[in-house]
Amino acid sequence: VNLLLLLEEDFLPDxxxxxxxxxxxxxxxxxxxxxxxxxxxxxxxxxxxxxxxLRVSSDELRLQVSLTDQxxxxxxxxxxxxxxxxxxxxxxxSGAASLGVDRIVLLNAARVEKSYFDSKVIDxxxxxxxxxxxxxxxxxxxxxxxFIRNRLKPFVExxxxxxxxxxxxxxxxxxxxxxxxxxxxxxRRRTAVAIGPEGGWTPFEIDLLTAxxxxxxxxxxxxxxxxxxxxxxxxxxxxxxxxxxxxxx
Amino acid sequence: VNLLLLLEEDFLPDxxxxxxxxxxxxxxxxxxxxxxxxxxxxxxxxxxxxxxxLRVSSDELRLQVSLTDQxxxxxxxxxxxxxxxxxxxxxxxSGAASLGVDRIVLLNAARVEKSYFDSKVIDxxxxxxxxxxxxxxxxxxxxxxxFIRNRLKPFVExxxxxxxxxxxxxxxxxxxxxxxxxxxxxxRRRTAVAIGPEGGWTPFEIDLLTAxxxxxxxxxxxxxxxxxxxxxxxxxxxxxxxxxxxxxx
Numbered sequence: 001v002n003l004l005l006l007l008e009e010d011f012l013p014d015x016x017x018x019x020x021x022x023x024x025x026x027x028x029x030x031x032x033x034x035x036x037x038x039x040x041x042x043x044x045x046x047x048x049x050x051x052x053x054l055r056v057s058s059d060e061l062r063l064q065v066s067l068t069d070q071x072x073x074x075x076x077x078x079x080x081x082x083x084x085x086x087x088x089x090x091x092x093x094s095g096a097a098s099l100g101v102d103r104i105v106l107l108n109a110a111r112v113e114k115s116y117f118d119s120k121v122i123d124x125x126x127x128x129x130x131x132x133x134x135x136x137x138x139x140x141x142x143x144x145x146x147f148i149r150n151r152l153k154p155f156v157e158x159x160x161x162x163x164x165x166x167x168x169x170x171x172x173x174x175x176x177x178x179x180x181x182x183x184x185x186x187x188r189r190r191t192a193v194a195i196g197p198e199g200g201w202t203p204f205e206i207d208l209l210t211a212x213x214x215x216x217x218x219x220x221x222x223x224x225x226x227x228x229x230x231x232x233x234x235x236x237x238x239x240x241x242x243x244x245x246x247x248x249x
Numbered sequence: 250v251n252l253l254l255l256l257e258e259d260f261l262p263d264x265x266x267x268x269x270x271x272x273x274x275x276x277x278x279x280x281x282x283x284x285x286x287x288x289x290x291x292x293x294x295x296x297x298x299x300x301x302x303l304r305v306s307s308d309e310l311r312l313q314v315s316l317t318d319q320x321x322x323x324x325x326x327x328x329x330x331x332x333x334x335x336x337x338x339x340x341x342x343s344g345a346a347s348l349g350v351d352r353i354v355l356l357n358a359a360r361v362e363k364s365y366f367d368s369k370v371i372d373x374x375x376x377x378x379x380x381x382x383x384x385x386x387x388x389x390x391x392x393x394x395x396f397i398r399n400r401l402k403p404f405v406e407x408x409x410x411x412x413x414x415x416x417x418x419x420x421x422x423x424x425x426x427x428x429x430x431x432x433x434x435x436x437r438r439r440t441a442v443a444i445g446p447e448g449g450w451t452p453f454e455i456d457l458l459t460a461x462x463x464x465x466x467x468x469x470x471x472x473x474x475x476x477x478x479x480x481x482x483x484x485x486x487x488x489x490x491x492x493x494x495x496x497x498x
Contacts, residue, residue: 002472072469072470072471073470091340091476094474095474095477098471098473098474098477099471099473099477099481100471137472137473137474138471138472138473139470139471139472140471219484219487220321220487221321221322221388222321222347222348222349222387222388222389223251223386223387223388224347224348224386224387224480225343225344225347225386227340228344228347228348228480229480230480231473231477231478231479231480231481231484232348232480232481232483232484232487233484234481234484235468235480235481235482235483235484235485235487235488236484236485236487236488237488238468238469238481238484238485239484239485239486239488239489239492240488240492243488243489243492
């Protein structure tokens, strides 16, 4: 853990932070935190800073915190993901949180196995823990929001435009043989990336999304696992963004 | 599996491919391959193409293959990785293979736990299976080569230059607060990326690598897990490469 994430309810009225239960035990046993030590902390959906350990006991940890810095800048990316198999979803959630993704919509699609929607991974508390793990890894505090939509067509036709708003570039990632470039993404704009299931989107689904402004784009001909592809795309967008905001001299 | 990888020894003298054992069983039971069907195949370290199923039985699979296409283009990247924890290494190996990494050097470093070098993951056969899994995912055939060096200093001082040759850009990935750009990588050149352990490289290690031409570069301030960071960097380099070889009109 590179940052200890604090919740609203961890703050006592005098501003002292008091952790109990699992997190206090983790700090004491795994992180081996001792009185007087300092550690990096952040407030969920808020600023980051430092905490000085006032007291460690078997049942609580008390910190004096000073939250003076902003959480890291975010790439401005939303993901529309065909629901991955549960094992992959776990990695995608913590990975996406560490990469600073804002919103994740888990979608049904023709080639998604229906049983994936019954997985315990999509339990709200379970997902939240995975997301927090990703945030603590990357020293971020902004919890991505996860939406589950098990009917693709109504989501795309009735909800998508309001959901994304007019601003973002809309990109549908599709491995194609002819190496076609990713449509260039204007600097400082938001990007929504739609990523299909293992077997790809069907032609019907591609039509559905392109009718709503998604541009089919190839990020190379390699077919990658979703847990590999998500960071690959984020790296790609980040490099594009940097090239555009900081052009070579 | 998006491609069935064939080995030299699978080819009979008449060019027919004969699979037995685990792979034949996998094709029959998991892929449910039937006589007359066609499937994508590739020859290890060679071309790709199609195989027509001549015979499926409980103990063998026979294919008539036609290997007419080249394996996907490779990004020209070597990775120097501080030995990851075994669970992460498994994901890194299959991920890196799917991304078309050429060579992976697993290095010792001050902040690497020594027990990682005793893990069963670094058994040659075990690693090979993970790499093949990644290749079959991405329809590639070129097996990355993995080197294990448990003494960093002699490797960097005595072996590295000969190993990399004069050509590649040498980049040391380091999350730093001041957002410094990645040094621009000339098109069509090879890149070697050094990625530190969970706790980062020590100053001594950074000096060791920069003395051999590695440029410290930030791919953003986020501290990412190595299995997330490897695809993130590959995506970043791929976008840079595309921008340079295919500049906007």
